Amino acid sequence: MRRFVDLHLQPSVKDADQVEKMVSRSYKLGYRLVGISLPLNTTRDKVRQLQGICKNAGIDLVTRVDLTSRSPRQLLDELRHFRRRFEVVSVVCASKVVARQAAKDRRVDLLSFPATSFRGRFFDYAEAKLASQASSSLEVDVASLLSLRGFSRIHFLSTLRKEVAIAKKFGVPVTISSGATNTYLMRGPYDCASLALLFGMAAPLALRALSEIPLTIVERNREKLSPDFVAPGIRIVRRKEGCPSA
Amino acid sequence: MSQRVRRRYLALKVLSEQSISKRDLVDAVWDAVLQIFGECGASQTNLNFIGYNQEKNWGIVRCSHSALELVRASVASVTEINGKPVAIDVLGVSGTLKALRKRVLL
Numbered sequence: 328m329r330r331f332v333d334l335h336l337q338p339s340v341k342d343a344d345q346v347e348k349m350v351s352r353s354y355k356l357g358y359r360l361v362g363i364s365l366p367l368n369t370t371r372d373k374v375r376q377l378q379g380i381c382k383n384a385g386i387d388l389v390t391r392v393d394l395t396s397r398s399p400r401q402l403l404d405e406l407r408h409f410r411r412r413f414e415v416v417s418v419v420c421a422s423k424v425v426a427r428q429a430a431k432d433r434r435v436d437l438l439s440f441p442a443t444s445f446r447g448r449f450f451d452y453a454e455a456k457l458a459s460q461a462s463s464s465l466e467v468d469v470a471s472l473l474s475l476r477g478f479s480r481i482h483f484l485s486t487l488r489k490e491v492a493i494a495k496k497f498g499v500p501v502t503i504s505s506g507a508t509n510t511y512l513m514r515g516p517y518d519c520a521s522l523a524l525l526f527g528m529a530a531p532l533a534l535r536a537l538s539e540i541p542l543t544i545v546e547r548n549r550e551k552l553s554p555d556f557v558a559p560g561i562r563i564v565r566r567k568e569g570c571p572s573a
Numbered sequence: 574m575s576q577r578v579r580r581r582y583l584a585l586k587v588l589s590e591q592s593i594s595k596r597d598l599v600d601a602v603w604d605a606v607l608q609i610f611g612e613c614g615a616s617q618t619n620l621n622f623i624g625y626n627q628e629k630n631w632g633i634v635r636c637s638h639s640a641l642e643l644v645r646a647s648v649a650s651v652t653e654i655n656g657k658p659v660a661i662d663v664l665g666v667s668g669t670l671k672a673l674r675k676r677v678l679l
Binding site: 356472473474509510511512513514515517518519521522524525530 | 588609642645646648649650652658659660662663
């Protein structure tokens with residue numbers, strides 16, 4: 328049975344009530360793993376509190392950070408500081424130079440682009456080639472699609488269709504997330520897959536973008552963040568007594 | 574002899590703070606279908622509202638088998654009714670009303 332993942336919930340983390348509502352709705356909709364976007368200065372206690380809320384709802388929490396760097400230098404600094412503190416790192420590519428840097432950096436998991444600024448979406452052939460080499464994914468938020476109307480939505484769908492086709496051509500994985508800020512913008516995985524048909528993603532591909540692809544990202548990162556991780560494919564299986572733990 | 578028409582029944586649940594009437598729901602879904610797929614697409618759906626329970630906020634719609642994904646995408650795209658935020662979830666899909674009622678326990 329598929330395990331559905333929503334890697335992008337954006338509740339106000341200070342409001343525990345809203346987090347609880349969104350997490351329990353996620354569970355009802357069929358998701359078993361959710362990523363909550365956290366501010367950079369989130370404390371370990373806050374993360375533990377959120378993990379408790381998710382555990383009570385029967386959901387596995389993934390800590391996620393959205394980096395909105397203005398320059399490649401700033402992006403590199405932020406990645407150095409925050410990569411090991413969060414399980415998933417997404418970069419909101421606001422400029423072309425940041426997009427290129429994010430695409431070629433192996434520490435970046437998700438590339439997301441602003442929905443409202445169509446000139447600000449830089450997912451072209453060059454970006455896709457870099458992203459395929461660094462194994463980062465293109466993220467599509469359903470909430471952006473739901474909140475736009477008329478010409479903006481037409482333009483957005485057309486842009487997404489092009490980006491998904493480019494991603495497919497270069498083998499860049501696509502993940503579909505809700506990007507919801509409240510419960511009304513959350514949709515079930517099969518509804519999201521139907522919405523993905525609007526920008527040219529076939530149902531099997533869309534369902535993979537809602538389950539296997541985000542799950543692979545999370546599992547890969549959890550393995551890397553584990554104290555037993557040495558290098559890809561190498562991990563500590565047993566420690567000799569008396570050896571200090573990592 | 575003509576081939577039997579294949580249909581799909583969808584159970585919908587409306588999430589809203591206000592009470593939604595059947596008319597509001599029907600208009601919202603039709604508007605969504607028309608906005609996304611236009612009149613030509615809407616004509617292919619054979620969309621029909623079977624029933625609606627205003628107290629429990631659930632309803633059943635029928636559509637053509639081939640237009641299931643169109644209808645599902647349209648239903649998912651509804652974000653407001655009468656200016657108030659709503660979300661419409663598809664609780665289940667079936668080929669017969671009997672099986673749908675049995676599965677979704679309406």
